[in-house]
Amino acid sequence: xxxxxxxxxxxxxxxxxxxxxxxxxxxxxxxxxxxxxxxxxxxxxxxxxxxxxxxxxxxxxxxxxxxxxxxxxxxxxxxxxxxxxxxxxxxxxxxxxxxxxxxxxxxxxxxxxxxxxxxxxxxxxxxxxxxxxxxxxxxxxxxxxxxxxxxxxxxxxxxxxxxxxxxxxxxxxxxxxxxxxxxxxxxxxxxxxxxxxxxxxxxxxxxxxxxxxxxxxxxxxxxxxxxxxxxxxxxxxxxxxxxxxxxxxxxxxxxxxxxxxxxxxxxxxxxxxxxxxxxxxxxxxxxxxxxxxxxxxxxxxxxxxxxxxxxxxxxxxxxxxxxxxxxxxxxxxxxxxxxxxxxxxxxxxxxxxxxxxxxxxxxxxxxxxxxxxxxxxxxxxxxxxxxxxxxxxxxxxxxxxxxxxxxxxxxxxxxxxxxxxxxxxxxxxxxxxxxxxxxxxxxxxxxxxxxxxxxxxxxxxxxxxxxxxxxxxxxxxxxxxxxxxxxxxxxxxxxxxxxxxxxxxxxxxxxxxxxxxxxxxxxxxxxxxxxxxxxxxxxxxxxxxxxxxxxxxxxxxxxxxxxxxxxxxxxxxxxxxxxxxxxxxxxxxxxxxxxxxxxxx
Amino acid sequence: xxxxxxxxxxxxxxxxxxxxxxxxxxxxxxxxxxxxxxxxxxxxxxxxxxxxxxxxxxxxxxxxxxxxxxxxxxxxxxxxxxxxxxxxxxxxxxxxxxxxxxxxxxxxxxxxxxxxxxxxxxxxxxxxxxxxxxxxxxxxxxxxxxxxxxxxxxxxxxxxxxxxxxxxxxxxxxxxxxxxxxxxxxxxxxxxxxxxxxxxxxxxxxxxxxxxxxxxxxxxxxxxxxxxxxxxxxxxxxxxxxxxxxxxxxxxxxxxxxxxxx
Numbered sequence: 001x002x003x004x005x006x007x008x009x010x011x012x013x014x015x016x017x018x019x020x021x022x023x024x025x026x027x028x029x030x031x032x033x034x035x036x037x038x039x040x041x042x043x044x045x046x047x048x049x050x051x052x053x054x055x056x057x058x059x060x061x062x063x064x065x066x067x068x069x070x071x072x073x074x075x076x077x078x079x080x081x082x083x084x085x086x087x088x089x090x091x092x093x094x095x096x097x098x099x100x101x102x103x104x105x106x107x108x109x110x111x112x113x114x115x116x117x118x119x120x121x122x123x124x125x126x127x128x129x130x131x132x133x134x135x136x137x138x139x140x141x142x143x144x145x146x147x148x149x150x151x152x153x154x155x156x157x158x159x160x161x162x163x164x165x166x167x168x169x170x171x172x173x174x175x176x177x178x179x180x181x182x183x184x185x186x187x188x189x190x191x192x193x194x195x196x197x198x199x200x201x202x203x204x205x206x207x208x209x210x211x212x213x214x215x216x217x218x219x220x221x222x223x224x225x226x227x228x229x230x231x232x233x234x235x236x237x238x239x240x241x242x243x244x245x246x247x248x249x250x251x252x253x254x255x256x257x258x259x260x261x262x263x264x265x266x267x268x269x270x271x272x273x274x275x276x277x278x279x280x281x282x283x284x285x286x287x288x289x290x291x292x293x294x295x296x297x298x299x300x301x302x303x304x305x306x307x308x309x310x311x312x313x314x315x316x317x318x319x320x321x322x323x324x325x326x327x328x329x330x331x332x333x334x335x336x337x338x339x340x341x342x343x344x345x346x347x348x349x350x351x352x353x354x355x356x357x358x359x360x361x362x363x364x365x366x367x368x369x370x371x372x373x374x375x376x377x378x379x380x381x382x383x384x385x386x387x388x389x390x391x392x393x394x395x396x397x398x399x400x401x402x403x404x405x406x407x408x409x410x411x412x413x414x415x416x417x418x419x420x421x422x423x424x425x426x427x428x429x430x431x432x433x434x435x436x437x438x439x440x441x442x443x444x445x446x447x448x449x450x451x452x453x454x455x456x457x458x459x460x461x462x463x464x465x466x467x468x469x470x471x472x473x474x475x476x477x478x479x480x481x482x483x484x485x486x487x488x489x490x491x492x493x494x495x496x497x498x499x500x501x502x503x504x505x506x507x508x509x510x511x512x513x514x515x516x517x518x519x520x521x522x523x524x525x526x527x528x529x530x531x532x533x534x535x536x537x538x539x540x541x542x543x544x545x546x547x548x549x550x551x552x553x554x555x556x557x558x559x560x561x562x563x564x565x566x567x568x569x570x571x572x573x574x575x576x577x578x579x580x581x582x583x584x585x586x587x588x589x590x591x592x593x594x595x596x597x598x599x600x601x
Numbered sequence: 602x603x604x605x606x607x608x609x610x611x612x613x614x615x616x617x618x619x620x621x622x623x624x625x626x627x628x629x630x631x632x633x634x635x636x637x638x639x640x641x642x643x644x645x646x647x648x649x650x651x652x653x654x655x656x657x658x659x660x661x662x663x664x665x666x667x668x669x670x671x672x673x674x675x676x677x678x679x680x681x682x683x684x685x686x687x688x689x690x691x692x693x694x695x696x697x698x699x700x701x702x703x704x705x706x707x708x709x710x711x712x713x714x715x716x717x718x719x720x721x722x723x724x725x726x727x728x729x730x731x732x733x734x735x736x737x738x739x740x741x742x743x744x745x746x747x748x749x750x751x752x753x754x755x756x757x758x759x760x761x762x763x764x765x766x767x768x769x770x771x772x773x774x775x776x777x778x779x780x781x782x783x784x785x786x787x788x789x790x791x792x793x794x795x796x797x798x799x800x801x802x803x804x805x806x807x808x809x810x811x812x813x814x815x816x817x818x819x820x821x822x823x824x825x826x827x828x829x830x831x832x833x834x835x836x837x838x839x840x841x842x843x844x845x846x847x848x849x850x851x852x853x854x855x856x857x858x859x860x861x862x863x
Contacts, residue, residue: 014825025684079722196674273763345720346713433778436675437679437706437707437710437711438703438706438707439676439678440645440648440649440672440673440677441645441668441669441672441673442645442669443641443645444638444641444642444669445638446635446638446665446670447637447641447665447670448665448667449639449665449667450633450666450667450668450697450741451665451667451697452666453740454741454743454744454748455743455744455745460748461624461746462751463751464751467751467752467755468755470755470759471755471758471759471762474759474762474763475762478762478763512615531729548642575618
């Protein structure tokens with residue numbers, strides 16, 4: 001009684017908080033459904049969200065099959081923005097008396113003149129469980145854990161002596177879809193729930209399913225949508241939910257494979273793996289019958305409207321037309337609505353923006369298409385309706401929606417070139433809009449033909465080839481000159497015949513004058529210089545013997561004649577008596593022939 | 602004595618070159634009759650009076666390729682409401698005079714009148730640079746520049762050969778190499794432009810609306826439809842049908858008489 005009255009006083013303090021009569025719930029649960037005969041069962045009654053109302057004591061007197069060994073109360077404060085809710089938990093420790101199946105009866109409470117009842121709970125009492133032998137090999141030594149265990153004996157083990165088996169009911173996962181039969185692109189809500197009735201260590205690792213052939217959008221959840229408490233089959237579970245909206249891309253029987261959760265219990269290093277059953281989804285093709293011509297694969301429920309930023313404008317000012325498509329479904333997949341014939345306007349590609357809201361019931365939002373329209377003429381112009389077709393899976397048929405036609409008044413704009421900028425568009429739409437094209441080109445004195453291409457002109461090829469030829473010629477000439485200036489023997493050799501001929505010509509003149517000594521002197525020089533040049537030997541060192549040898553080398557037959565001639569010349573030079581013209585002529589001829597002959601080589 | 606031969610050809614060849622080069626670079630045409638000029642001028646008069654049909658008939662009788670003629674013909678087609686032909690003629694004019702602002706301006710205007718709006722594809726920086734170099738010169742001008750560069754390279758070669766000083770020789774070699782490099786770059790651009798002008802068949806649709814089919818057959822599936830003034834590239838032609846490609850990359854078969862090649 002004392003405890004109850006203190007609770008009473010506690011409640012008066014809670015008057016500060018807002019009362020919520022409707023929120024009151026009464027939940028009852030146990031910590032296990034199957035209890036061994038020599039174990040104890042914890043039974044709790046939770047009354048939540050009472051606000052300021054007086055909460056009576058459940059006053060549980062007797063429960064068939066059990067004796068009530070102890071009871072305690074506690075208050076839990078739940079912080080859920082912006083309110084605080086308080087729940088009171090009455091705990092009873094029950095000791096089973098005999099084996100069998102028993103029902104813990106309902107608990108009824110009257111709060112604020114209303115009766116609240118709980119559900120009855122079925123429990124089963126099983127055979128007593130043997131206490132397992134102590135872990136350490138020396139039974140005498142009591143480990144720290146065991147000592148601590150004795151300390152906490154009454155409160156229930158902190159570190160259980162026997163390794164508690166994790167029952168199927170203690171932890172499980174569930175994966176569900178909101179519908180099993182859908183059409184292509186229809187939204188499916190995939191919900192993964194993790195139920196736990198026993199405490200776990202740390203954060204579990206979630207491996208989501210990876211179904212192929214879906215467009216997936218994760219739905220972020222918060223607060224009570226994400227984590228809440230649920231009583232199921234007489235047990236109290238903490239539930240965590242992960243939700244996503246998936247859209248199948250193609251038709252067929254598609255399997256959503258298992259999701260996995262890896263959980264750590266207590267201090268055991270191994271983690272427990274919980275998997276969901278895979279889900280088979282039947283995805284059907286969109287019906288062919290009734291498919292409108294402008295249909296582009298959009299599935300969901302939508303509406304569309306059109307707005308203009310002004311109803312009156314001038315012929316050089318643009319109008320921004322915004323078509324908004326809003327609704328539920330895969331907002332990203334909304335295609336451009338079918339544009340009507342906008343012939344009285346110049347129109348451009350629209351600027352598209354989308355806003356997507358991810359709610360626990362799926363995706364919804366809107367997509368805006370901003371068209372900039374520039375009127376091409378004056379007067380009352382009409383923007384015809386825009387159309388959009390989609391398939392409504394709930395109604396099971398195609399729908400085509402339209403915007404209402406809008407009229408705009410276009411007055412005469414200013415004349416001349418004007419720079420127009422579209423203020424609402426991010427892109428640079430500065431256009432010089434004239435009302436007409438520029439005038440034609442002027443008359444010509446002579447209309448040239450610009451069509452003939454250069455490569456059809458033969459001079460082109462000439463100009464290509466000529467420099468190459470000239471370059472080759474130049475290279476050759478330069479090489480020649482270079483050789484002449486560096487290679488003396490070569491130079492002399494080239495020069496020999498030419499010089500000889502020049503000198504012969506001179507000799508001829510002397511011959512005519514009848515100067516025999518001079519003539520023979522010159523002839524001698526001619527021949528010697530010629531040989532010297534030809535064979536690249538310095539003239540003074542050229543003896544008759546060398547000449548003879550060389551001549552035999554090059555031309556056997558001539559050597560004797562030429563040596564004779566040379567000796568003749570030598571004599572004749574210093575001879576006192578003159579020679580006749582015929583004699584001189586003969587010598588001349590011999591010399592000339594010899595040179596010609598030798599030069600041939 | 603030694604340089605006499607060299608001097609000789611230098612004196613002869615140089616002026617000959619200059620004459621040849623000038624003659625052929627700056628001569629635009631063979632001198633034909635003046636009838637064509639008369640037709641052109643008369644056509645202009647008819648246009649000025651607003652008699653566009655007669656102007657067009659006169660312009661079409663001029664058997665010459667001339668930028669001004671094409672431009673005026675384009676204007677006339679536009680006045681007569683034939684957008685497709687107008688764009689073709691503007692494009693032809695632009696090929697001959699790429700930097701003419703009036704031609705570019707009217708072409709832009711005509712393109713705005715199309716029913717289908719142009720989609721500007723994102724183009725890379727390199728493509729943009731190539732594109733503007735492309736468009737800046739006409740093919741003829743590119744060739745003219747090419748010839749000049751070519752001759753300059755040879756000029757440097759001769760300079761290199763004939764100059765006695767080694768320092769000037771190396772300068773000659775350097776300058777020559779540099780000009781050669783520019784020549785090669787230039788050659789590449791010219792090559793591209795030649796390819797585009799001669800081998801890529803640009804065309805413009807001249808019927809109000811045309812359907813692109815999956816196969817050259819009237820009963821084949823319609824892939825998409827588009828309108829007069831759209832610029833296409835003709836990739837194949839088989840009698841009555843041709844396979845065209847749009848700027849967006851879409852291809853389809855259209856009747857050959859639904860477009861006019863630039």
